[in-house]
Amino acid sequence: MTTPKTPSVSSKFSFADSDITFKSSDSVLFHVHRKNLDVCTEGFPPAGISTDGSIVELTETSDTLELLFRFVYPERHPGLDTTPFEVLAPLAEAAEKYQVFPAMNICHIRLRDMAEEHPVEVAVYASKHDYPSLICEVAPMMIAMPAETVMEILPAHLVLPWTRYVEEWANVLHSALIPPEGWLASHRDNAKATAFGAYQAPATACSWPYYVIYCLQRLGVGVTSLCSLDDVFDMTTPPANRPTIDDCCQRALVNWRRQIEEAITQIPKFSDFA
Incomplete structure (x- = not known):
């Protein structure tokens, strides 16, 4: 004993x-x-x-x-x-x-x-003890969490506002899945012109389609991908058997990411839905 x-x-x-x-x-x-x-x-x-x-x-x-x-x-x-x-x-x-x-x-x-280091725990604390402003701050970080986890965390009265909030992120993702159209113009700007102004096609095959597919695959996992754009546009492990990326394609990728980031900043705060 x-x-x-x-x-x-x-x-x-x-x-x-x-x-x-x-x-x-x-x-x-x-x-x-x-x-x-x-x-x-x-x-x-x-x-x-x-x-x-x-x-x-x-x-x-x-x-x-x-x-x-x-x-x-x-x-x-x-x-x-x-x-x-x-x-x-x-x-x-x-x-x-x-x-x-x-x-x-x-x-x-x-x-x-x-909150940034412990979003789940802080979200639980904020919802359990009714700190709506803190929930608003943690909300963008919670986007990266599985939907089931978020629904378990949130009190009942915040479930519908959360659904509407996620819908705004989904709209941004939908737009993000359409690459910027300006990449062709960047190719033309990058190409050399003859003395008579005639356009010369790039000497190497364009790598843009390969990188489009590569990024779309990463964005395709859902709205959680919008919280990890570093991973989405990481070209350190590019697709196999693709042409070497050129400057104009690199600029197009930067522009694509910038457009997504700008759209994210326009998403209303979670408190606007609560």
């Missing part, structure tokens, strides 16, 4: 005059003052738990609670500037769970800064 672990006491939260004690999931005790909780939180102590002198057990680890309780005392609060995501995410969840208002705000700001 396993012997229960003897609880240790937090070195920072061991006030002798405390009137409430919390126990972390890894058996660390936190002796804190109820008045601080009353002023700075709305969810402490958790509803339905007796605080008649007994120890209140919480599901969070001691590392999370150590940070969380610092936000309910009159001291300089943690800036969280260098806090890794693995520490910040559970802190943000605890702040929302217990409504620790000073911590909620800074966690929201820091998670927004980390």
Whole structure:
């Protein structure tokens, strides 16, 4: 039979005059003052738990609670500037769970800064805790996620707006599947003319059709491809058995990508649909 672990006491939260004690999931005790909780939180102590002198057990680890309780005392609060995501995410969840208002705000700001590296987790957090502006910021990153995953993340009232938002991206993709017509003109500009102004065809076969097919295949995976245009227009691994790409074809590819990027910037924000 396993012997229960003897609880240790937090070195920072061991006030002798405390009137409430919390126990972390890894058996660390936190002796804190109820008045601080009353002023700075709305969810402490958790509803339905007796605080008649007994120890209140919480599901969070001691590392999370150590940070969380610092936000309910009159001291300089943690800036969280260098806090890794693995520490910040559970802190943000605890702040929302217990409504620790000073911590909620800074966690929201820091998670927004980390959205590009952790779009799925931040999207879950934003939708779960009703941060519509953050959902709007993460929305373009969520385009790259499988539709099933997004539907599982979003609350019911945002599913229809999301569908309309994705439709705008689909319209951009539809236009992107039509290569720019100006590539022929670029060929003419690149070709040499005789002294009499007669047009001379390029000496080598045109590589444009090969690269069109190559890019279309990548765009053909769907709207997610619009989030990885570097991959779509990556010519470091070109099609086999194609002519060497010339300057005018390269310019046409650049122009094609530029048109797609410009169209993406014209997509309304997700908040316009919500």
